[in-house]
Amino acid sequence: MVTAEIGPGKGTDVGALLEDASILKDRVDGINVTDMQSSVMRLGSMAVCHLLRDMEIDAILQVTCRDRNRLALQSDLLSAWVLGIRNVLALTGDHPTLGDHPQAKPVFDLDSVSLLEVIGKLGAGVDVAGNELKGATGFLAGAVVNPGADTEAALDLQIVKMEKKIKAGAQFFQTQAIYDLDQFEKFMKRVEGYRTKILGGVILLKSAGMARFMNKNVAGVFVPEHLIKEMTETKDKVKTSIEIAARLVKGLKDLCHGVHIMAIGWEKRVPQVLDEAGL
Amino acid sequence: MIVAKRKPFTEIKDIVSGHRKILIVGCGTCVAVCLAGGETEVAILASQLRIALGLDGHDVEIDEAIVYRQCDREFLVDLSKKKNVADYDVIVSMACGAGVQLLGDVYDGKLVVPALNTVFLGVAGGPGIWTERCESCGDCVLGETGGICPITMCAKGLLNGPCSGTRHGKCEVNPEIDCAWAKIYDRLAARGDVGRISKVFPPRNNSRRSHPAVVIHEAYKRRFVKDE
Numbered sequence: 282m283v284t285a286e287i288g289p290g291k292g293t294d295v296g297a298l299l300e301d302a303s304i305l306k307d308r309v310d311g312i313n314v315t316d317m318q319s320s321v322m323r324l325g326s327m328a329v330c331h332l333l334r335d336m337e338i339d340a341i342l343q344v345t346c347r348d349r350n351r352l353a354l355q356s357d358l359l360s361a362w363v364l365g366i367r368n369v370l371a372l373t374g375d376h377p378t379l380g381d382h383p384q385a386k387p388v389f390d391l392d393s394v395s396l397l398e399v400i401g402k403l404g405a406g407v408d409v410a411g412n413e414l415k416g417a418t419g420f421l422a423g424a425v426v427n428p429g430a431d432t433e434a435a436l437d438l439q440i441v442k443m444e445k446k447i448k449a450g451a452q453f454f455q456t457q458a459i460y461d462l463d464q465f466e467k468f469m470k471r472v473e474g475y476r477t478k479i480l481g482g483v484i485l486l487k488s489a490g491m492a493r494f495m496n497k498n499v500a501g502v503f504v505p506e507h508l509i510k511e512m513t514e515t516k517d518k519v520k521t522s523i524e525i526a527a528r529l530v531k532g533l534k535d536l537c538h539g540v541h542i543m544a545i546g547w548e549k550r551v552p553q554v555l556d557e558a559g560l
Numbered sequence: 561m562i563v564a565k566r567k568p569f570t571e572i573k574d575i576v577s578g579h580r581k582i583l584i585v586g587c588g589t590c591v592a593v594c595l596a597g598g599e600t601e602v603a604i605l606a607s608q609l610r611i612a613l614g615l616d617g618h619d620v621e622i623d624e625a626i627v628y629r630q631c632d633r634e635f636l637v638d639l640s641k642k643k644n645v646a647d648y649d650v651i652v653s654m655a656c657g658a659g660v661q662l663l664g665d666v667y668d669g670k671l672v673v674p675a676l677n678t679v680f681l682g683v684a685g686g687p688g689i690w691t692e693r694c695e696s697c698g699d700c701v702l703g704e705t706g707g708i709c710p711i712t713m714c715a716k717g718l719l720n721g722p723c724s725g726t727r728h729g730k731c732e733v734n735p736e737i738d739c740a741w742a743k744i745y746d747r748l749a750a751r752g753d754v755g756r757i758s759k760v761f762p763p764r765n766n767s768r769r770s771h772p773a774v775v776i777h778e779a780y781k782r783r784f785v786k787d788e
Contacts, residue, residue, distance in 0.1 A: 346716075351763060373723040376715050376733045387716060394720040395763045409763060427724040434745045435726065438757070442721035445760050457724060500727045 282539030283560060284341065284455065284480055285551055286313040289324035295332065301548035302333055308552050308560075311339040313370060313455070313541070320347065320380025327357060331364045341423065342366050345374025350390035351399065351409055358403055362418040370423045370455065371396040371446075394442070397422055397449035424451035426479075427501035428459065428468035440471060447477050455541040457501040458484035460508060462532040469536050480541040481533035485526050485550060489513040523550055527557030534560070561683075562590040562656045563690040564597060564676040572605065572652065573612055575673045579649035582609065582622045584675070585639065585663065587630040587655035594690050596676050597654030599626050605654065605675060623648070630659025636666050645670060698768035704759060706747035711764075713740035719761035 285305045287298055305312055312333060314326040330340035342361050349357065358369065373393045377385040391399065399409050406417035424446040430436040443454065459465045459481050469479070484502070486492050489512040492504035508525055515521035526542070533540050544551050566572075576582055584602050592598025602624045613620045625643050629635045630653065639645065650671045653660040656678040664672040680692035695712045701719065702709060711717045715733040722741035725732025729742035741757075748754045776784050 373716060373718065375725060378715075378733050389716040389718065390766065391763050392716075392718045392720050393723075394760060398762075425724060431728055432742075434742060434749070435722075435729070437754075438722050438741055438745055439724075441757050444758065445720055448760065500725050500732065 282480060283309045284311045284313060284541045285309045286315065286543045287548060288315040288318050289329045291323050299332060302336060302338060304549055305551055306336065306338050308555050311341050311368060313341040313343055316343040316345045320375045320377050322382055327361050330366045334365045340366055341368040341370050343370045343372060345372045346389050346391045346396055347374030347377060348388055350388055354391060354396065355399060355403060355408055358400065358418060367421060369400055369420045371400060372425060393424060394445045394449050397424060397446055397451050401450035421452055422450050423453040423455060426454045427457040428465055429457055429501040429503055447475060451477055453478040453480065455480045456482040458482045459533065460504045466536055478538040480539040481537050482541050482543060483526055483529050484543045484545060485547045486512055486522050488518060523553050523557060526554040530554060530558035561593055562678060563594045563680050563682045564591045564656050564678045566596055566676055569608060572675050573609065576650055576652060580620055581648045582620060582650050582652060583643060583648040584624050584652045584654060586626040587659050588626055588628040591654065591656060591676060602626060602654055630655035631662055633666060699765060704756060706744045708740060708744045708747060710740045710744065721757065
């Protein structure tokens with residue numbers, strides 16, 4: 282199983298976004314569409330998922346709890362179903378203060394766990410208040426987990442939350458980016474036997490600077506020094522980036538159920554990564 | 561206690577500008593303890609206003625008063641005894657938002673303006689520092705979360721564990737602030753009670769927070785609640 286991700290931009294121009302999607306189309310099983318990633322106001326995930334469906338791409342609607350209360354979330358989920366969207370990824374969402382509208386009211390009426398429960402209820406034909414629906418949804422629901430938590434306590438908390446998400450109906454997980462396969466293997470041992478599918482996250486390294494930036498600023502991401510060295514010493518950054526990503530994809534596919542590739546602007550390189558990884 | 565801080569001086573000055581008789585009323589409880597609206601702060605604001613408005617050529621008369629608790633009608637009786645409130649053009653309240661509003665209710669028709677911004681319900685962390693602890697949500701979970709409030713102490717108010725933004729036990733919003741869930745974990749682990757974090761909380765009942773809330777003591781129900 283291979284999934285990828287596209288992030289709608291700020292504005293109504295979807296040209297480049299749909300071009301990326303068409304490049305990914307025949308190489309991946311599904312494409313996530315982010316929900317105002319990094320709390321920056323952008324074109325919505327639902328509209329873009331609908332456009333992907335018109336292109337016969339299996340879209341994964343990312344839904345965060347940041348901006349909508351339970352009325353809006355449920356209504357959006359019903360709307361998405363009616364528009365032909367069949368997969369949802371439930372997330373807490375970044376805090377608005379991290380984005381471009383820091384004065385916005387943070388909602389978080391639900392959290393990622395209760396959002397998954399709500400998705401399950403809509404599938405069973407009732408809303409969260411217990412009212413019957415005329416026509417249910419039937420989403421495949423997913424969630425995220427961060428296997429690279431930096432302390433034992435943080436990892437315990439991640440795993441407890443993952444268990445709650447599974448109980449609430451998460452049928453698949455996409456993980457934060459993984460660069461250390463040994464550490465990920467240990468994580469997979471801890472969650473062995475969990476009844477869910479896990480797709481290991483891969484972010485294409487564009488430069489050594491990006492790796493250092495993520496190590497410093499992105500929760501749960503740790504790029505080992507030997508990869509940073511590879512990126513520093515290479516004459517062809519793109520080629521090395523693709524090689525590293527392909528190695529990670531190869532390693533991950535044997536450790537879990539698939540990969541989730543976040544190209545962050547380098548969507549056009551994803552087919553090369555998959556070619557090199559033999560997928 | 562309720563923690564407040566004084567508004568910027570220019571904002572207070574602008575709002576009282578043009579009025580001749582000004583009464584500044586402090587509050588002797590929470591805001592006195594957090595050094596925002598007690599007797600000393602009333603005196604300081606009165607002096608600042610006298611100087612600033614005087615320099616601007618305004619002929620003003622500024623009086624000072626302190627009420628032990630501006631949020632309680634009983635104590636406002638004392639203010640009426642000490643000052644003839646009707647004489648003033650504007651009352652500057654140095655209480656929390658509750659006190660400001662009760663002054664406005666009691667002295668109906670008087671212009672009552674706030675000199676403080678009410679910030680939160682919290683604790684004194686040491687001399688001169690106060691930190692937020694409670695959102696008065698009306699549905700306390702402290703018994704389940706090791707005595708640390710995830711609704712207040714987590715930037716997202718998450719009840720089912722941390723988000724994925726936490727790093728080194730700190731919050732994604734501000735790396736100076738502890739992740740509430742890291743603290744809850746440590747507190748519960750120290751007690752050998754870490755299994756408690758597995759409890760799944762359903763969506764919160766926010767109807768309890770519908771404003772404005774009312775609390776009536778059981779013994780007083782007959783006085784305030786009409787029989788059906």
